[in-house]
Amino acid sequence: MPVPHNKRSMPGARASDGPRSLLASRSWALVLLVIGLLVTAELARREWRQARTAADSLHRSLADAAPARAIEPLQSTAHILRAMQTVFLSNDRLDQDLFLQYQENLRADEQVPGFVTIAYADRQADAAARGRAVYRYAYVAPLAGNERLRGIDIGTQPLNLAALYRARDTDAPAMSAPFPLLQFEDASEAQAMGVTLRLPVYSRGPRPDSVDARRARELGALAVSVRLEPLLQHALRGRILDYMHLHIRDVDAAPGQSTVFATGEPPADAPVELREVSFGGRTWEMRLWPRSSAMSSGRTVLVAVAGTVISVLLALLALSVSNTQRRALELGRRMSARFSESEARFRVLNELLPALVLLADGEGRIVYANQAAREHLGAIVDAPLVSLFADPLLVGQAMAEAGSGGSWASQEALVVRADGGMFWASASLARVEVDGKAHLLMVATDTSEQRRLTERLRYQAAHDGLTDLCNRREFERRLQLALDSRVGHMATMPFVLLYIDLDQFKVINDVSGHMAGDQLLVQLAHAMRRQLRPGDLLARLGGDEFGLIAFDVDASEAQALAEELRRCVEGVTFVWQGRTYTVSASIGMVMIDREGCTLKDLLAWADAACYLAKEAGRNRVCWYREDEDTSRRHSEMEWVNRLRWALEQDRLLLDYQEVLPLSPDGTAPVHLEVLLRLREEDGGVVMPGAFLPAAERYGLMPAVDRWVIRTALANFKRLHPSGGDLSTCAINLSGASIEDEGLADFILDTIAEHGVPAECLCFEITETVAVRNLQKVVPVIERLRAVGCRIALDDFGAGMSSFCYLKNLPVDVIKIDGSFVRDLGSDPMSRAIVNAVAQIGHQRGLVVVAEWVDGEHTLSVLRDLGVDYGQGFFLHRPQRVVFQRPEDADRRVA
Incomplete structure (x- = not known):
């Protein structure tokens, strides 16, 4: 009976399908896992090769950068030695205390990692040395931990003595081989190893420039000891030490002392980069090879991890049906373990x-x-x-x-x-x-x-970082407190405010650089500090300006203190790179002995007094006084502000005055001179005599002159009714402008920008400006004349001092000073001077112009004397230039 048989056989068949299906699912999961891992391995291999190429490039670039990084702190140490050598050149009678002060000012421990000590070895004659030079350490800074160096003789060490002689003869830093520093005998060998940089010390004066002079003026030697491990750790920190191992050795050192710095020994198969560092007569060989950690690649790991995870997840997905129960049990076990671990983790975290x-x-x-x-x-x-x-x-x-x-x-x-x-x-x-x-x-x-950091920041906020004196903000705060304390207590002793401004300090910055200027400020601050009494407050207000508050003094005591400070500054001799400088100080003083003074008033009065000291010849002390000079200065300051405002608001005006030939013909060309005016807010016009003195005194003339040049050339065809037929336009240049190195470039650029013919321009320079600085004036004149511009010597003969310079000045026109022309009819001497100027000018082929022509009689005399041109109210009264006339402005608006 087949049907029953079939019915009985079906359950057996379905039962056998279960293990087969489980086996198939596990097989597929295994296949997916293998394929995923193979693909992941190939991708990771490619990524690793790219990372290896990038790592090799990185290692080479780091090896190239390492020598420069290693030499930086050694150069900083050499700069410190050079600064201390400069101190000895200025003052070779230092003691231990002054040596410590200069060392603290240099802050070598902050600039040079691993700094141990800076010492001075005095060269001595010692009969017991049998002809050998004796160099015993005399001064050491800092003292703590370095006391045992004092008295040690460098001359007993042949290698160090040879380095010292080399430094002396070349006046260049010499570096020793690595050796264990005495101060760190108890430390490990790596921590105790250091080097010493040496530089000779010469007697006071300019730096000697020959070997014989250096040997003759040798006083001793400076030495800075540094520990190699912290110095090179700091210099090479960052990517170099993170990615590379280093082994640095001194090529010329003895075998036992050749190692300078090492982070390990290179494996036999490591790619080693070789580099050299030369400094102070020593040569270091640098061997660099990559750290094993630097060979890893984050992207390689990411690809490998991600690919593995994806492969495992795919395999787990295939097996998820068969192992759900096992995974759940495993998850429960892990959660229980994590809960137990969290409690232990909390206890460890507290520790x-x-x-x-x-x-x-x-x-x-x-x-x-x-x-x-x-x-x-x-x-x-x-x-x-x-x-x-x-x-x-x-x-x-x-x-x-x-x-x-x-x-x-x-x-x-x-x-x-x-x-x-x-x-x-x-x-x-x-x-x-x-x-x-x-x-x-x-x-x-x-x-x-x-x-500690807060206190440090508070101190730095109130003190100048260079001189360690109070800064301007702290000085004004303390001055305000002193003023407040006197309110209602005028019976207390008065105090005095001193404003100290160094004379000619800018020369040192321009000649030797700002580093020299900074060093001079430090020396002056130390010198002035020694003159102060307890309770006095000295501050650096900015640049080369200092302030001093002296309490409980009367006028005579304040005068004596100010004179002491002035003499102190004058007595400082500063030597820098073979040059010797001296400076002086102008000091303004204000006695605070009455109520009603404000901080702003006191600072303004002290500044005014200092300015009076400079005007009186510099290097002197002046009290503030309310007199005509002070009133004039306040008036000039007001004009300076008004002139600045006029420049910003474009309220300057130009007039022109024609310069006419004294023997005219019908076709005479038009010559004129532009004259400056200032328009007030109410429309009134101010003549230049009211504001130009203030502009010259306070340095505004270069800006004013450039405005005149730029405006006149931009509107050249609209200066005169003749328009483009204008033959000559004369423009005055002040002394401050003609001495400006950029003036010639500005004029030539403006001429090119506006297309004005250079031969139509004449620039007037007064004789006092021309002769006071020939070296600066003549190059500017020659550049302008080279393109066709003409130069006129204005106010000629005012001091009768320029005749001797006339043959050396490349000018085209002489304008006789108006004081001689005005008295021409009544003063025979004026007639003789005008005649002499005309003859000398014509002999040199120059055009001669007379100013201030005020009448027909004067005009007749000038014609008889052969003067070429005349200028004055009798000939032509100044008129507003065409483009600034009201009718021209109306047409432009329309």
């Missing part, structure tokens, strides 16, 4: 917290301290909590507040260590329940470093 965590019982005795607390405070378990604080009353109040159910949070307190040391901490106390009992939980953070 690793950087904050101090302490737990005290109800009686105030400590029962628990975490690792940070044990490290800061020592063995303190079972000690009273109150014993940790320097102020028992403060902690008693805190425990009372916390014990009553409140809290005591974020209070600054001094905490005492077990060894008696103390530190500042921000502490909090709170009441907690532990095992059903009340406890006090204390959490504290060490704030000592934060407080």
Whole structure:
């Protein structure tokens, strides 16, 4: 019976399909896993090769950068030696205290990582040395830890003595081979290794420029010792040490002392990069090879991990039906394990917290301290909590507040260590329940470093970083406090304010650079400090300006103090790179002996007094006084502000005055001179005599002259009614402008920009300007004449000093000073001078022009004397240039 048979056989067939289906699903899962892993391996291999290529390029670039990075701190050390050598060239009678002061000012420990000491070895004659030079260390800075160096003779060390002689003869830094520093005998070999850089010291004066002079003026030698490990760790920090191993050795050193710095020994198969560093007569060989960690590639790992995860996930997806129960059980087991681990992790976390965590019982005795607390405070378990604080009353109040159910949070307190040391901490106390009992939980953070940094920042905000004197902000604050303290207490002793401005300081910056200027300011600050009395306040107000407040002095005592400071500044001799400089100071003084003075008033009065000292010849002391000179200066300051405003608002005006030939014909061309005016807000016109003196005194003339040049050339065809037929336009140049190195470039660029014929321009220079600085004036004149411009010598003969210069000045026109022309009819001497100027001018082929022609008689005499041109109110009264006339403005608006 087939049907029953078939019915009985079907269950058996379905039962056998189960294991086969499970086996097939597992087979497919295995195939998917293998394929995914193979693809992942190929992608990871390609990514690794790309990462290896990039890593090799990175290693080469880091090896190329390493020599320059290694030599930087050595160069900084050499700069420090050179600065100290400059100090000896200025003053070769230093003592230990002054040596320490200069060393502290240089801040070598901040500039050079691994700095140990800077020392001076004095060259001595010693009969016991049998003809050998003796160099014993005399001064050492800092003293702490370096006392044992004093008295050591360098001459007993042949290699160091040879380096010292080489430095002496070349006046260049010499570096020693690596050697264990005496100060670190107890340290490990790597930590004790260092080098010494040496530089000779010569007697006072300019730096010697020959070997014989250097040997003759040798006083001794300077030396700076540095530890190699921190120096090179700092110099090579970052990517170089993160990605590379280094081994640096001194090529010329003895085998036992050749290692300079090492982070390991290169494996035999490592790609080693070789580089050399040469400095101070030594040569270092640098061997660099990559760290094994630097060979890894994040992208390679990512590809491998991602591909593996995807492959495993695909395989797990195929097996998910068959192992769901197993995975669930495994997941439950892991969750249970993680829960147990979290509790242990919480306990470990409390131990690793950087904050101090302490737990005290109800009686105030400590029962628990975490690792940070044990490290800061020592063995303190079972000690009273109150014993940790320097102020028992403060902690008693805190425990009372916390014990009553409140809290005591974020209070600054001094905490005492077990060894008696103390530190500042921000502490909090709170009441907690532990095992059903009340406890006090204390959490504290060490704030000592934060407080030290805050104090440092507060000090830096109030002091000048170069001279370490008070800065302007702190000086004004202290001056205001002094003023406030006198309100209602005028019976107290008065005090004086001194404003100190160095004379000719800019010359040093221009000639030797700002580094020389900074060093001079430091020396002057040290020198002036020594003249102060207790309680006096000296500050650097900015640039080369200083301020001083001297308390409890009368006028005579203040005068004596100011003179002492002036002589002190004048007595400082500064030597820099073979040049010797001296400076002086102009000092303005204000006595504060009455009420009603404001801070602004005092500073303005002191500045005015200082300006009077400069006007009186510099290098002197002047009191502030309310007189005609002071009133004039205030008036000039007002004109300066009005002139600046006029430049910004374009309220300057131009007039023209024609210059006419004294023997005219019908076709005479048009010659004119442009004249400056200022328009007030109300429309009134101010003549130049009112504001130009202030502009010249306060340095505004270059801006004014450039405005005139730019405006006249931009509107050249609209200066005169003749338009483009204008033959000559004369423009005055001030002394400040003609001495400006950029003036010629400005004029030539403006001529090219506006297309004005250069032969139509004549620039007038007064004789006093022309002769006071020939070296600056003549090059400017020659450049302008080279393109066709003409030069006129204005106010010629005013001092009768320019005749001797006339043959050397490349000018085209002479304008006779108006004071001689005005008196021509009544003064025979004026007639003789005008006649002489005309004859000399014609002999040199120059055009002669007479100013201030005021009448027909004067005109007749000038014609008889052969003067070529005349200018004055009799011939032509000044008129407004065409483009600034109201009708021209109306047409432009329309």
